[in-house]
Amino acid sequence: MDNFQFYSPTEFIFGKDTESQCGAYVKKYGGTKVLVHYGSQSAVKSGLLGRVTASLEKEGIEYVMLGGVQPNPRDVLVYEGIELVRREKVDFIVAVGGGSVIDSAKGIAVGVPYAGDFWDMYEGKIPVQAALPVATVLTIAAAGSEGSPSSVVTKEDGMFKRGIGSDLIRPRFSILNPMLTCTLPAYQTACGATDIMAHVFERYFTNTKEVEITDRLCEAVLQTMVKETPRVIADPNNYDARANIMWAGMVAHNNIVGVGRSQDWNSHGLEHELSGLYDVAHGAGLAVMMPAWMEYVYHHDVMRFAQMAVRVFGLPMNFANPEDTAVQGIRAFREFLVKIGMPINFEQLGAKAEDIPVLVEKLGIGDGVREGFVNLDKAAVTRIYELAVEASL
Amino acid sequence: MDNFQFYSPTEFIFGKDTESQCGAYVKKYGGTKVLVHYGSQSAVKSGLLGRVTASLEKEGIEYVMLGGVQPNPRDVLVYEGIELVRREKVDFIVAVGGGSVIDSAKGIAVGVPYAGDFWDMYEGKIPVQAALPVATVLTIAAAGSEGSPSSVVTKEDGMFKRGIGSDLIRPRFSILNPMLTCTLPAYQTACGATDIMAHVFERYFTNTKEVEITDRLCEAVLQTMVKETPRVIADPNNYDARANIMWAGMVAHNNIVGVGRSQDWNSHGLEHELSGLYDVAHGAGLAVMMPAWMEYVYHHDVMRFAQMAVRVFGLPMNFANPEDTAVQGIRAFREFLVKIGMPINFEQLGAKAEDIPVLVEKLGIGDGVREGFVNLDKAAVTRIYELAVEASL
Numbered sequence: 041m042d043n044f045q046f047y048s049p050t051e052f053i054f055g056k057d058t059e060s061q062c063g064a065y066v067k068k069y070g071g072t073k074v075l076v077h078y079g080s081q082s083a084v085k086s087g088l089l090g091r092v093t094a095s096l097e098k099e100g101i102e103y104v105m106l107g108g109v110q111p112n113p114r115d116v117l118v119y120e121g122i123e124l125v126r127r128e129k130v131d132f133i134v135a136v137g138g139g140s141v142i143d144s145a146k147g148i149a150v151g152v153p154y155a156g157d158f159w160d161m162y163e164g165k166i167p168v169q170a171a172l173p174v175a176t177v178l179t180i181a182a183a184g185s186e187g188s189p190s191s192v193v194t195k196e197d198g199m200f201k202r203g204i205g206s207d208l209i210r211p212r213f214s215i216l217n218p219m220l221t222c223t224l225p226a227y228q229t230a231c232g233a234t235d236i237m238a239h240v241f242e243r244y245f246t247n248t249k250e251v252e253i254t255d256r257l258c259e260a261v262l263q264t265m266v267k268e269t270p271r272v273i274a275d276p277n278n279y280d281a282r283a284n285i286m287w288a289g290m291v292a293h294n295n296i297v298g299v300g301r302s303q304d305w306n307s308h309g310l311e312h313e314l315s316g317l318y319d320v321a322h323g324a325g326l327a328v329m330m331p332a333w334m335e336y337v338y339h340h341d342v343m344r345f346a347q348m349a350v351r352v353f354g355l356p357m358n359f360a361n362p363e364d365t366a367v368q369g370i371r372a373f374r375e376f377l378v379k380i381g382m383p384i385n386f387e388q389l390g391a392k393a394e395d396i397p398v399l400v401e402k403l404g405i406g407d408g409v410r411e412g413f414v415n416l417d418k419a420a421v422t423r424i425y426e427l428a429v430e431a432s433l
Numbered sequence: 434m435d436n437f438q439f440y441s442p443t444e445f446i447f448g449k450d451t452e453s454q455c456g457a458y459v460k461k462y463g464g465t466k467v468l469v470h471y472g473s474q475s476a477v478k479s480g481l482l483g484r485v486t487a488s489l490e491k492e493g494i495e496y497v498m499l500g501g502v503q504p505n506p507r508d509v510l511v512y513e514g515i516e517l518v519r520r521e522k523v524d525f526i527v528a529v530g531g532g533s534v535i536d537s538a539k540g541i542a543v544g545v546p547y548a549g550d551f552w553d554m555y556e557g558k559i560p561v562q563a564a565l566p567v568a569t570v571l572t573i574a575a576a577g578s579e580g581s582p583s584s585v586v587t588k589e590d591g592m593f594k595r596g597i598g599s600d601l602i603r604p605r606f607s608i609l610n611p612m613l614t615c616t617l618p619a620y621q622t623a624c625g626a627t628d629i630m631a632h633v634f635e636r637y638f639t640n641t642k643e644v645e646i647t648d649r650l651c652e653a654v655l656q657t658m659v660k661e662t663p664r665v666i667a668d669p670n671n672y673d674a675r676a677n678i679m680w681a682g683m684v685a686h687n688n689i690v691g692v693g694r695s696q697d698w699n700s701h702g703l704e705h706e707l708s709g710l711y712d713v714a715h716g717a718g719l720a721v722m723m724p725a726w727m728e729y730v731y732h733h734d735v736m737r738f739a740q741m742a743v744r745v746f747g748l749p750m751n752f753a754n755p756e757d758t759a760v761q762g763i764r765a766f767r768e769f770l771v772k773i774g775m776p777i778n779f780e781q782l783g784a785k786a787e788d789i790p791v792l793v794e795k796l797g798i799g800d801g802v803r804e805g806f807v808n809l810d811k812a813a814v815t816r817i818y819e820l821a822v823e824a825s826l
Contacts, residue, residue: 041611041676043448048441054693055436218434250673252660253681256653264646280643283434287693288646296689300447300680 041251041300048294050187051213054287056279058217059088059177062134063095069173069212071132074103075125077145079110079137083179088220092136092177104128109137112194112201112315112322113144115159121148122158125172135176139183139235139322142176146191146209149174161204162193168206176214181221181286182232182323184239184293186214194316200402201312216290218282226273230380231323233269236289237262238326242305243298245337245344245413255347257297262352264288266376273380304412307333310421313399318391327382328389332428334370337414342366374433385431396425434644434693441687443580444606447680449672451610452481452570455527456488462566462605464525467496468518470538472503472530476572481613485529485570497521502530505587505594505708505715506537508552514541515551518565528569528604532576532628532715535569539584539602542567554597555586561599569607574614574679575625575716577632577686579607587709593795594705609683611675619666623773624716626662629682630655631719635698636691638730638737638806648740650690655745657681659769666773697805700726703814706792711784720775721782725821727763730807735759767826778824789818 053061066074074096076089083089084107096103106121125133125148135145151158153170160166176186185191189210192203221229244258264284271281291297310333311325338345346362349355349369353376358365374384383389400422409415416424446454459467467489469482476482477500489496499514518526518541528538544551546563553559569579578584582603585596614622637651657677664674684690703726704718731738739755742748742762746769751758767777776782793815802808809817 041448041673041680043451045444045446047444049444051438051440051442053438055434058436250677253654253657253677253684256656257650257684260649260653261646263649267645280434283693284643284646287434291646291650291689296684300676 042248042302044299046295046299047207048187048210048296050211050294052187052216052290053213054216056217056219058215059091059220060095062092062177062215063097063099063101065175065213065215066096066101066132066134067099069132069175071101071173073128073130073132074101075121075128075130075133075148076103076105077109077121077133077135077137077141077148078105078107079141081107083136086223088177088179089136092134104130109141109144111140112319113140113147115147115193115195118144118147118151118158118193122151125152131172133172133174135174136179138178138180139185142174142183142185142211143191143193145174145176146171146185146204147193148172149209150204150206159195162202168204168208171206171208173212174209176211178214178216178286179220180224180228180232181282181289182235184236184289186211186216187290187294192312199316201316214290216286218279218286221282221286222277222279224276226276226381228321229272229276230269230382231321232289233265233285233380234323234327234377234382236285236292237265238307238330239292240297241330242308243301243303244348245304245341246301247413248301251301254297254299254301259351261288261292261297266352269380302413306410306412306416309403309410310424313402314389314391316402317395317399318389320389320391324383324389327377328384328386328391328428328431329424331370331374331377331384332424332431334373335427336420336424338366338370340414345369371433374431378433384433386429393429396422396429399425435641435695437692439688439692440600441580441603441689443604443687445580445609445683446606447609449610449612451608452484452613453488455485455568455570455608456490456492456494458606458608459489459494459525459527459568460492462525462568464494464566466521466523466525467494468514468521468523468526468541469496469498470502470514470526470528470530470534470541471498471500472534474500476529479616481570481572482529485527497523502534502537504533505712506533506540508540508586508588511537511540511544511551511586515544518545524565526565526567528567529572531571531573532578535567535576535578535604536584536586538567538569539564539578539597540586541565542602543597543599552588555595561597561601564599564601566605567602569604571607571609571679572613573617573621573625574675574682575628577629577682579604579609580683580687585705592709594709609679611672611679614675614679615670615672617669619669619774621714622665622669623662623775624714625682626658626678626773627716627720627770627775629678629685630658631700631723632685633690634723635701636694636696637741638697638734639694640806641694644694647690647692647694652744654681654685654690659745662773695806699803699805699809702796702803703817706795707782707784709795710788710792711782713782713784717776717782720770721777721779721784721821721824722817724763724767724770724777725817725824727766728820729813729817731759731763733807738762764826767824771826777826779822786819786822789815789822792818
């Protein structure tokens with residue numbers, strides 16, 4: 041196990057009707073004027089935003105609203121938010137929505153105290169040094185942004201998707217009410233579930249030896265997703281299955297399952313270019329890219345993939361031919377994805393094989409490699425995109 | 434799943450040589466004058482205390498020392514610590530040691546700002562309302578106090594063991610260096626491992642339905658302990674096994690594996706009277722009481738005990754007779770405890786059957802019950818103590 045630091049200071053308030061406590065928690069964490077940041081009008085129509093703002097009013101807390109966050113949130117709205125927060129002297133941001141809204145809120149939070157262009161931080165030119173406090177009222181189990189130190193934003197000019205990571209943007213508190221996720225369409229639910237599983241897989245495939253505790257914790261989250269996801273697809277109002285998925289989504293990405301081990305975020309990287317170029321759902325892109333990546337790299341550590349097959353998907357170990365077990369495990373993952381309604385290849389996603397050179401170019405690898413479980417050069421990522429084109433059951 | 438709140442704000446610094454960062458972290462969290470609280474002279478002799486105080490000096494942070502914490506920490510030293518902290522105007526407490534030292538430090542932390550007798554809080558007469566900041570440099574994987582909101586102290590007059598729970602006493606930071614645990618005798622190591630497993634079992638046996646994510650997380654910790662504990666008993670210097678156990682110990686007790694479900698702390702309660710009366714190691718007491726409790730309650734939910742047998746101890750499911758699987762699971766737990774050198778009955782622990790009425794009396798049940806997975810009246814706890822007398826393989 042490697043040395044590590046772990047810090048997850050977010051206070052989580054989980055369960056039915058918990059959004060009514062938002063105002064009290066803003067007060068507890070010192071907010072006096074709030075930006076309520078949200079996405080589509082559905083949060084207004086459902087009455088959720090009304091319940092959140094009523095809880096602020098109850099505590100005598102002022103607020104301004106900024107809606108319109110799109111999936112794959114854009115830099116344009118972040119700039120607008122920074123302006124608004126400065127003008128209105130807001131000192132606390134509450135994101136009401138899913139990962140996109142939260143990531144947009146985090147972008148605003150780091151942009152406000154920074155004198156330059158917030159995109160400098162997303163491009164890695166300078167580190168995050170300060171941020172306004174952020175909190176969340178989560179409406180979809182997926183990104184894990186409610187407990188994570190990360191944010192991903194897309195620059196509209198060129199559709200470049202880039203991210204930051206800093207403990208400063210871990211939410212002060214996050215309100216998780218699984219009821220709010222019951223109205224999600226099956227497709228979005230499945231996209232979220234895929235994202236959660238990808239967050240674990242990117243930690244699971246490691247070159248660090250002797251990491252039993254985090255291996256087992258990773259498998260715990262994955263086993264839960266394998267059991268609960270088909271249940272909510274079949275019955276969207278299954279509260280308990282929704283609740284298990286929602287908490288699994290946080291556990292998957294606050295890094296408690298990933299400490300002390302090398303991680304590999306190349307699937308996420310390869311997917312970001314896909315959803316950047318086509319503006320497809322991040323989870324759907326991961327359903328296509330994650331198994332393709334697995335197919336390319338599994339030779340590097342056959343026994344780790346066999347472990348996944350046996351422990352996560354419950355397959356029998358083929359002791360005479362562990363590679364067969366590894367391959368069957370990847371196949372079981374694709375079967376699972378198809379079962380929950382996800383695409384598994386370019387065509388089903390709406391991506392085009394002829395764009396592969398563009399995708400590879402945007403990754404900006406040059407003559408180098410993307411480091412990870414297996415280091416990937418240009419030829420390797422090209423092959424992985426090709427495997428994602430060819431994939432079938 | 435039940436509604437819940439989860440908050441674990443402690444920053445963890447994990448790995449080799451991390452104690453040298455203690456001073457820098459005290460500074461980060463605003464400490465200017467520190468009480469360094471510790472147990473036996475072994476922390477002095479090993480050079481650990483010297484490294485910790487050197488790191489404080491390096492940051493220009495003043496400190497005073499208070500050693501002498503015993504296993505099952507006593508109220509007497511807590512009173513002395515409160516006096517010392519007030520006199521020396523200490524504003525930060527660093528516990529260097531195991532659960533006993535940390536719990537003693539937490540007692541001092543809540544006692545200092547309270548005008549009355551700190552024992553009022555441990556007796557439940559008044560809630561904790563303020564506390565000095567506490568941090569830890571952990572030397573044994575066991576109590577989970579490095580990340581938990583709890584503290585247990587023993588009142589010397591009558592040997593009453595009582596506890597408090599409050600987010601205010603969650604450590605600001607905890608330094609976990611698995612190397613520090615390599616010198617522990619096998620018996621203490623095994624006691625610690627048993628305590629860790631008990632922390633999980635007390636959350637695992639629940640009446641709440643549909644808690645797949647926390648079930649799986651519980652099992653992840655237990656599976657890790659089943660694998661890693663015999664390895665460190667056989668080879669005390671196995672760093673990786675020590676590291677896995679040390680992180681498992683934190684995960685077992687910061688409540689991430691226990692949220693959203695009813696829990697049952699009766700085994701801990703029954704054990705507290707044992708270790709209070711005989712001053713035996715808490716973990717050894719748990720090795721005797723936990724399986725005895727299981728034997729008494731398993732009829733209440735045979736399938737949950739069968740799940741433990743299959744998922745934690747890898748036993749085959751007896752589909753024709755699930756009760757047999759449940760019983761075999763409890764037996765497997767006892768076999769595991771014997772394998773790591775733990776006692777499993779009163780005689781091996783040094784406790785006496787004729788003291789059972791005294792133990793029962795001290796629990797103070799009266800005509801009521803102790804609530805839990807199964808509610809326990811006086812007759813029930815008497816029977817559990819009897820099962821602990823009779824236990825054998």
